[in-house]
Structures are given as C-alpha cells and as structure tokens.
Amino acid sequence: MASSTPLLLQTLIISITLLQFQTSNQQQPLLLLPLKQQTQQPSSNSRKLSFQHNVTLTVTLTVGTPPQNVTMVLDTGSELSWLHCNPVNNNTFNFFNSSLSSSYVPTPCSSSICKIRTQDLPIPVSCDSTTSKLCHVIVSYADSTSTEGTLTADTFSIGATPQPNTLFGCMESGYTTNPNEDSKSTGLLGMNQGSLSFVTQLGLPKFSYCISVGEGSSGILLFGATTAFPWLGPLQYTPLVKTTTSLPYFDRVAYTVQLEGIKVSDKLLQLPKSIFVPDHTGAGQTMVDSGTQFTFLLGSVYTALKNEFLNQTKGKSMLKVVEDPNFVFQGAMDLCYSVVGGGGGVAAEVPAVTMVFSGAEMRVSGERLLYKVNESMYCFTFGNSDMLGIEAYVIGHHHQQNVWMEFDLVNARVGFADTKCDLASQRLSPAS
Numbered sequence: 130m131a132s133s134t135p136l137l138l139q140t141l142i143i144s145i146t147l148l149q150f151q152t153s154n155q156q157q158p159l160l161l162l163p164l165k166q167q168t169q170q171p172s173s174n175s176r177k178l179s180f181q182h183n184v185t186l187t188v189t190l191t192v193g194t195p196p197q198n199v200t201m202v203l204d205t206g207s208e209l210s211w212l213h214c215n216p217v218n219n220n221t222f223n224f225f226n227s228s229l230s231s232s233y234v235p236t237p238c239s240s241s242i243c244k245i246r247t248q249d250l251p252i253p254v255s256c257d258s259t260t261s262k263l264c265h266v267i268v269s270y271a272d273s274t275s276t277e278g279t280l281t282a283d284t285f286s287i288g289a290t291p292q293p294n295t296l297f298g299c300m301e302s303g304y305t306t307n308p309n310e311d312s313k314s315t316g317l318l319g320m321n322q323g324s325l326s327f328v329t330q331l332g333l334p335k336f337s338y339c340i341s342v343g344e345g346s347s348g349i350l351l352f353g354a355t356t357a358f359p360w361l362g363p364l365q366y367t368p369l370v371k372t373t374t375s376l377p378y379f380d381r382v383a384y385t386v387q388l389e390g391i392k393v394s395d396k397l398l399q400l401p402k403s404i405f406v407p408d409h410t411g412a413g414q415t416m417v418d419s420g421t422q423f424t425f426l427l428g429s430v431y432t433a434l435k436n437e438f439l440n441q442t443k444g445k446s447m448l449k450v451v452e453d454p455n456f457v458f459q460g461a462m463d464l465c466y467s468v469v470g471g472g473g474g475v476a477a478e479v480p481a482v483t484m485v486f487s488g489a490e491m492r493v494s495g496e497r498l499l500y501k502v503n504e505s506m507y508c509f510t511f512g513n514s515d516m517l518g519i520e521a522y523v524i525g526h527h528h529q530q531n532v533w534m535e536f537d538l539v540n541a542r543v544g545f546a547d548t549k550c551d552l553a554s555q556r557l558s559p560a561s
Contacts, residue, residue: 192283196286199316204319206321208319214226215300224315238254251380268300277298297316326382340526340530341549364544366488369541376410378410391483415486423510424510427515431511
C-alpha cells in the first residue's frame, strides 16, 4: 500500500505460530502466520467504485511495557509502521495507549534518527508545534487517506521475541475514506526496503507469503531464512532493480522488478521494450505490492493488452462486453463483461495473460483474470494506471494468489512459483 498505489479491497486475517522446520540439514526458526481470506463485496449500486482504505494483511502482535495487543496491516508497499494512538471512529479498543507503556520513547526532531533515518519517507518530517519539539511524521495514500503523529520507539514482540526500540509512528490524527474498516486494525506494519521499515529494523534476510484463491480460503506468511521445502517446486527469480539516483517518480525502497513484456495466450504484445523501462523522471517502474489488489499498467500498455484480450475473447458465447462508458470498476478498470448463465465455467472462456520479467514469467489464468462484481458482471483484473494518476506498473495481490512469493533481501531478488496455497498452509500447520 505505497503512497502512490491503490489499496486492497480484501481482508486477510492472520494469527501467529512460531515453528521449527528442518531445512538444509539445520533447525532454523521460521515465523509462520496462517492467513484467512475474506472478501468485501463491492456495492452493486455503484456505477464507479473508488479505492478505499481497507484492511489487507493483518498481523497480531504486542507493543509496549506492559504489552498491549495490536492488529496491524502488513504492507510491502510502505516503509513507516504506525499505530493509532487515539480511538478511531469511537472505537476504544483498536488503539495503542502510549501513556501506559514505560518503554515508550518519543523522538525529538533534533535527533539523528529524525534527521537521517527518515530521508526515504515520501513526505518530509517536521518539528511539531509543542514545546517538546518532537519529530512529526505524515503518511498519505492514493485514496486521500492520511494520518499524522510523532515518530517514536517502543518494544514490539512477535510471539515470545521482543524487539526493543522499534521505531514507528504514534498517530494522533488524520483523515480516512472508510472509518469503519480503519477501526478494525490498530495500524500498519511497513515492509518495504526503507531504513525505517519493519523488515530493515529486524534485519530479516527473507520473507515469503502464499495466498489462496477464493473467499474464506487460507494462506501463509513466513519470516525466515529459507523456503527449501521438498513439496515446493523451483522458484523463478527476477532481480530487484536498484538506483542510487533520486528521481521524482521512482520509489527507491519499493520492491521494483523489470517488466519486459506481456503475452495473451502465447502471443507477445508488439510493444517496444523501452516502454517498460523507467524514464529520466523515474516514471514507469514496476513494483510488487501486497497492498494493492489488482495489477495496473501504464495507459499505452494497458490499451494494447485490453485490445488483444478483447480480440481473443470475441465470439465467446458466455461473455458480452459491457458497453457503458460510465461504468469504470474501481476507477481504472473499464473492461467488464456481462456473463450469461451465472458465471459457471467463465474461467475456461478466457485466455491466460503472462507477465514477462527479467529471468522469470508470471502466468495469470482462469478466475484470477475476471473479478466477480455481482451475479452477472465480471471485470478484467488489469487496470489503467493513468486513470489513477500513478506513474508506475503495479503487480497486485490478486495476481499473486496461488503463487509462492519470496522476497530475498540478501540476494536482492523476488522469487515465485505456482502452488496450491491452501495445501501449503496445511503442510505448514502446527499439526504437520
């Protein structure tokens, strides 16, 4: 859920179990987080459905001394972790009461942490107006949601492992487009590559997740050094794209990979490779983001994909294109179908779409290509970045379903392999 990307319309609830797995002839601790997927159905009355700030992946842990339970959205597209430090929407349960924690330490704006560690944040920090002169942080998102407060430190505990002096934002005010959803979580856990992210502060070498397809299904999230499970096939790897130059539209701490082309069935779209390469401003990077639901492409690439997809679905008896120019699903997805017969078997009617990366390919097929808006309407799950004002390609969570996703921070690469995530969850359950 990077500040420049749209937000997810699904809820994934996570509980925590600490397990030991035998890997590479050594016992290595892995933190296993089972996922349960719950879909929030969009309103069938809306002609244009906007992005909303909803819970995505949430993890329950404790913060402070004595510990307080908090539920945090897990987001690979954000850096700064933060907690509501005031009740949200009159909900007096999901907030962190900093006054009760003896280990809570606010950060003065004169400190090196405030001056140096915050340099990757999209919005520069400032000094607040109080006599204490504390480090003031602001976080905002593409749906106009924003929150602000003080950069602070406290003890975060995952399972039985305390992480003292973990930096986060203690947020006291803000604006949300969906207060009911915001009140269901206490805050957000930033997981990108920035110096303030939870990943960086814990020094994690690698983390992985696997999300199943379908409402009420299961999945897993793993923090750990290895994923050499015998039942998991070989991963395809694509390198992370790095740049040391500060560019206005390039997020240097995102998980950026190089998209090189797109295929519909086996037909490669006839597009110049340069269209996938970031320009001199940084516009056109490709980000892998768990905080975005669908996948978004720059306008010219989206148009080429849409036209070829239409061409290959022409004549399909079950699919009738919605010819209403006023209907744009989620503000950026303007290819929708009326489905004859209630949608049974619609997945078999559509050609696969393959995203070609440097050294790897991700194939999206079947039900991951058409999203059920209501009983008779399905929309194509690729959208137009230009319609959202985003100068980037974004690979969303929906197209990562039934894919083992690995973020290898030591080797600066992202790996993935098709797998049945519900079965992976069963194999890695505490009883297995």
